[in-house]
Amino acid sequence: MEATLLPNPKDTNATILLMGLRRGGKSSICKVVFHNMQPLDTLYLESTSKPTTELFSSLIDLSVMELPGQLNYFEPNYDSERLFSSIGALVYVIDSQDEYLNALTNLSMIVEFAYKVNPKINIEVLIHKIDGLSEDYRIDAQRDIMQRTGDELLDLGLEGVQVSFYLTSIFDHSIYEAFSRIVQKLIPELPSLENMLDNLVQHSSIDKVFLFDVNSKIYVATDSSPVDIQTYEVCAEFIDITIDLDDLYIEDSNGSQAKNSNSKVATPKELKSISHLSNGSILYLKQMIRGLALVALIRNDDVRILNDGSSESSIGTQERSLTIIDYNVNLLKKSLMKMWENSKLISRNEQYEASEHPSTADLGSDGI
Ligand SMILES: Nc1nc2c(ncn2[C@@H]2O[C@H](COP(=O)(O)OP(=O)(O)OP(=O)(O)O)[C@@H](O)[C@H]2O)c(=O)[nH]1
Numbered sequence: 001m002e003a004t005l006l007p008n009p010k011d012t013n014a015t016i017l018l019m020g021l022r023r024g025g026k027s028s029i030c031k032v033v034f035h036n037m038q039p040l041d042t043l044y045l046e047s048t049s050k051p052t053t054e055l056f057s058s059l060i061d062l063s064v065m066e067l068p069g070q071l072n073y074f075e076p077n078y079d080s081e082r083l084f085s086s087i088g089a090l091v092y093v094i095d096s097q098d099e100y101l102n103a104l105t106n107l108s109m110i111v112e113f114a115y116k117v118n119p120k121i122n123i124e125v126l127i128h129k130i131d132g133l134s135e136d137y138r139i140d141a142q143r144d145i146m147q148r149t150g151d152e153l154l155d156l157g158l159e160g161v162q163v164s165f166y167l168t169s170i171f172d173h174s175i176y177e178a179f180s181r182i183v184q185k186l187i188p189e190l191p192s193l194e195n196m197l198d199n200l201v202q203h204s205s206i207d208k209v210f211l212f213d214v215n216s217k218i219y220v221a222t223d224s225s226p227v228d229i230q231t232y233e234v235c236a237e238f239i240d241i242t243i244d245l246d247d248l249y250i251e252d253s254n255g256s257q258a259k260n261s262n263s264k265v266a267t268p269k270e271l272k273s274i275s276h277l278s279n280g281s282i283l284y285l286k287q288m289i290r291g292l293a294l295v296a297l298i299r300n301d302d303v304r305i306l307n308d309g310s311s312e313s314s315i316g317t318q319e320r321s322l323t324i325i326d327y328n329v330n331l332l333k334k335s336l337m338k339m340w341e342n343s344k345l346i347s348r349n350e351q352y353e354a355s356e357h358p359s360t361a362d363l364g365s366d367g368i
Pocket residue numbers: 020021022023024025026027028029039041042043044045046047048049067068069070128129130131132168169170171
């Protein structure tokens with residue numbers, strides 16, 4: 001019998017495979033994260049019968065491939081070996097509200113196969129639907145699942161395999177946080193990105209900065225201070241507010257277009273938004289490249305109120321720090337552009353070498 005070809009992931013590192021038993025929540029995760037579906041609307045999703053792929057581009061092109069729980073990928077008519085050999089991460093979804101012993105056996109079987117075919121694969125487990133569990137029960141379930149998975153892998157002789165666990169739900173931001181961390185492991189430029197964001201924080205009065213994929217609200221990088229989920233929520237919601245407000249205004253023909261009247265091609269408008277919060281902090285958003293936006297929370301310690309209560313000088317201080325931030329963010333954007341062009345060059349060289357000159361030296365290695 002001819003082998004059924006599962007969808008072919010184009011880029012080795014950038015494909016995430018989403019697996020798990022039926023009704024675990026895979027389609028719901030894809031719909032909520034990548035299509036902005038309201039979590040309650042997922043109640044009516046039908047069971048998926050064919051593998052589906054979501055594409056999204058950040059600094060690298062990524063795809064998330066969902067394999068329906070009802071199919072058995074170890075039947076001879078599926079070319080599972082090719083599939084597993086070409087993916088960056090295996091994300092296994094476990095329904096924590098259901099009896100999960102079968103899921104753990106299934107997980108171990110898949111890990112055994114995937115690890116044999118592709119030892120570099122990242123194995124990520126989502127302990128999903130935790131919204132229905134009490135705080136105590138969540139911790140117990142996590143401990144139990146980690147323990148049992150470890151035991152099963154040990155029995156299979158796979159003690160060295162690294163497995164990461166995340167507690168997730170589509171009803172809060174935990175699913176975005178988990179996907180952000182999973183995606184970040186697949187971005188080779190991550191250390192450079194984090195360095196750049198750390199530099200930005202050090203040289204501006206920024207408390208926290210994220211580089212977001214605007215569509216999915218996954219953050220592809222952040223500075224090295226710990227992520228507080230409330231700050232993440234505020235920053236992610238600021239993207240939606242900015243886009244909604246931006247859609248309200250139509251560019252008038254004498255306005256920004258008139259400014260470009262000297263140049264023949266009108267430059268596309270760059271999204272930028274600044275909002276002053278009631279506690280004195282500022283939210284700052286600026287569009288970067290390839291569907292990415294930088295969102296920063298600027299602290300208010302530069303706001304100095306004079307003895308007479310005048311606020312003029314505080315506004316002046318804030319304006320000054322915003323000018324510095326603008327300047328630094330523009331530099332960061334230019335570096336991102338260079339980084340992206342370099343990574344394109346490297347992957348083009350690799351493809352070229354693989355196809356034509358397998359022995360030539362790596363032309364792109366002196367990149368970033
Ligand atoms: N409480 C809760 N329910 C969820 C969550 N995520 C998904 N669900 C529900 O779980 C049910 C099954 O979700 P699906 O996304 O269809 O599951 P699936 O894994 O794609 O299932 P197959 O397509 O059969 O493989 C739906 O009714 C969802 O509303 C969650 O985080 N919390």
